[in-house]
Amino acid sequence: MPSSAARGTPIAPAEALLADIHAFSALGPRTAHFVDGGIPYFVNEFWTAAQRRAHSLHEISYRACFKPQLPEFFIARLTAPGDAVHDPFMGRGTTPLQAALMGRRPIGNDINPLSLLLTRPRLTPPTPAQVAARLDEVTWADGEAARDDLLAFYHPQTLRQLAALRAWLLRRAPLACSAPDPVDDWIRAVALTRLTGHSPGFFSVYTLPPNQAVRVEAQIRINARRNQVPPQRDIAAIIRKKTLSLLKDGPPGAHPPADLSVGPASTTPHIAAGSVALVVTSPPFLDVVQYESDNWLRCWFAGIEAGSVTVALHRSEASWTAMVRAVLTEQARLLRPGGHVAFEVGEIRRGTVLLERLVWQAAAGLPFDRLAVIVNKQPFTKTAHCWGIGNNAVGTNTNRIVLLRRTR
Numbered sequence: 001m002p003s004s005a006a007r008g009t010p011i012a013p014a015e016a017l018l019a020d021i022h023a024f025s026a027l028g029p030r031t032a033h034f035v036d037g038g039i040p041y042f043v044n045e046f047w048t049a050a051q052r053r054a055h056s057l058h059e060i061s062y063r064a065c066f067k068p069q070l071p072e073f074f075i076a077r078l079t080a081p082g083d084a085v086h087d088p089f090m091g092r093g094t095t096p097l098q099a100a101l102m103g104r105r106p107i108g109n110d111i112n113p114l115s116l117l118l119t120r121p122r123l124t125p126p127t128p129a130q131v132a133a134r135l136d137e138v139t140w141a142d143g144e145a146a147r148d149d150l151l152a153f154y155h156p157q158t159l160r161q162l163a164a165l166r167a168w169l170l171r172r173a174p175l176a177c178s179a180p181d182p183v184d185d186w187i188r189a190v191a192l193t194r195l196t197g198h199s200p201g202f203f204s205v206y207t208l209p210p211n212q213a214v215r216v217e218a219q220i221r222i223n224a225r226r227n228q229v230p231p232q233r234d235i236a237a238i239i240r241k242k243t244l245s246l247l248k249d250g251p252p253g254a255h256p257p258a259d260l261s262v263g264p265a266s267t268t269p270h271i272a273a274g275s276v277a278l279v280v281t282s283p284p285f286l287d288v289v290q291y292e293s294d295n296w297l298r299c300w301f302a303g304i305e306a307g308s309v310t311v312a313l314h315r316s317e318a319s320w321t322a323m324v325r326a327v328l329t330e331q332a333r334l335l336r337p338g339g340h341v342a343f344e345v346g347e348i349r350r351g352t353v354l355l356e357r358l359v360w361q362a363a364a365g366l367p368f369d370r371l372a373v374i375v376n377k378q379p380f381t382k383t384a385h386c387w388g389i390g391n392n393a394v395g396t397n398t399n400r401i402v403l404l405r406r407t408r
Helices: 016-024 069-078 092-103 112-123 129-135 146-150 158-170 182-193 215-225 237-246 295-302 317-334 355-363
Strands: 032-037 039-044 085-087 105-110 259-262 274-281 334-345 368-377 396-407
Touching: 016 039, 016 069, 016 368, 032 334, 032 368, 039 355, 069 085, 069 092, 069 274, 069 334, 069 396, 085 092, 092 105, 092 112, 105 112, 112 182, 112 259, 112 295, 129 182, 129 237, 146 158, 146 215, 158 182, 158 237, 182 237, 182 295, 317 334, 317 355, 355 368, 355 396
Parallel strands: 039 368, 085 105, 085 274, 105 259, 274 334
Antiparallel strands: 032 039, 334 396, 368 396
16 A cells, blocks of 8 residues: 655654654554663654555565555655655665655665665566567567576576576666666566465466576476476466556656666765755674575576675674765765664564674764664564474564664
């Protein structure tokens, strides 16, 4: 459903904002407030735990992403229509897309070029009729299944179709093109989300969820264990169906032009100093997620050399804290005086490492007022049952957001 946040919400001073958060009780009891280790905490359920309650355009899979309600919560309270909202680790594009849906200017960056390919098309989507007509133009008969190893995932005819679509898109919308045809761009994004999964809505045989592609050897073992062979799929039909699903709530309304980029989060010189009203972001959490191995199949389809994507794995708290400080230093340059950062981290290592305290430490001495840690606590975990982990056993049960305000 479309965003419920009202446009034109006045921007609250820090004291009024924290008072509003403290008084929040829309989903249950009033917010708990306490100070721990010198850090003010505000704990409550601030947005719904239910699935698929945001705009339908958000419904694509990406590993380790937060819900659209998180940026919506802060965009509604800390910005006005037309303001720029930035995410230097944009992932699947949740923050830029939510900003666009709320009439703000979407700004986003990620070191992984897949993020750009998944985000850009959803900000200015084509119509289902345009997508269907373009799919009719694809030279499906030209596909050659050059990678026999992928037959672990795909029926031979499906793989030939997939190869035909991949070659067609690489000719028409190469990665180096900064402004590809929006219909081609959309088709590529949807195809990237349908490569693997565990239902007939994906191109593949039953496998892990679409946000993580297993290696070929692991898929062969899955096939043997389940006594399965890849069924034939109609790639064009699946893309048309997913397009209708994504667009069921309509396209974003009018919003200022987007600024999306690929590169390190600590160096974004193309974004003007003082031009951003709000940063809502979440960095990689130490060494929890293996981005390169998760995305190898998506990279193949998009023509990206997975090994060239330098997503750093920070294995020590000191290394991770230094990364966060470098990123916050850049956000201080981008933010206008009085602008805010909502810096989300989750629980890792069963709560033994409190990353929000490392963020709080990293912000010390930078031109920020450190306002509080906002903890969204919910009776669920984002870990799927297919990993053999039940809800509320282990996994991420909270969003922990360090809220900073750029000094004037």
